[in-house]
Amino acid sequence: MDQFTTFIAQLDQVLAAQPATTHEVVYVPVTFSFASHRLHVEIKMLQTSFNQGDNAFGVADILDRIRMLIGLELADRPHDQWPLTTTTKNRTITPYKVVRVIPVDMEAYRVE
Numbered sequence: 458m459d460q461f462t463t464f465i466a467q468l469d470q471v472l473a474a475q476p477a478t479t480h481e482v483v484y485v486p487v488t489f490s491f492a493s494h495r496l497h498v499e500i501k502m503l504q505t506s507f508n509q510g511d512n513a514f515g516v517a518d519i520l521d522r523i524r525m526l527i528g529l530e531l532a533d534r535p536h537d538q539w540p541l542t543t544t545t546k547n548r549t550i551t552p553y554k555v556v557r558v559i560p561v562d563m564e565a566y567r568v569e
Contacts, residue, residue, distance in 0.1 A: 461491035465555055467516045469547075472557065481563040484543040485527050490554040498523065502540065503530050523559055528566035539563065 468489075488499040498519065499506040503526060509519065531539055549555045 460494075461489075461496070461553055464491075464496065464516065465489065465557075468520070468557060471516050471520065472559070475560070481539075481567075482560050483527065483531060483539045483541060483563055484558050484560055485540060486543060486545040486556050487523055487559045488554065488556050492553065500526060503527065520559070524561045524565075527559070527561045528563060531561075531563060532566040 485500060485502055488501070490497045490499070496509040496519070497506060498509070500523065505526065507522070543558050545556065545558055547555075547557050
């Protein structure tokens with residue numbers, strides 16, 4: 458198993474083990490790809506992406522970064538514009554490009 462395949466397998470395990478904790482969970486499709494020893498993460502809904510360089514990348518760190526980007530962006534939008542459901546499914550486009558739906562608990566980003 459290569460580094461990307463291992464990362465995606467670990468990501469899938471973590472996502473499967475994390476149940477929704479509140480009714481304010483949003484679902485955002487995120488594209489993960491791997492080329493030249495770099496993980497590329499693209500969040501089309503936010504029109505943003507980032508690369509994780511040559512250093513090892515951990516699932517927890519990447520998920521935290523994704524959730525923070527999504528949470529902070531959506532916190533400024535009205536609740537009725539949040540993606541509370543998704544028609545996108547987890548899918549593999551190529552062995553080095555996959556889409557995963559990432560749930561984000563917006564309760565953590567509530568601004569009073």
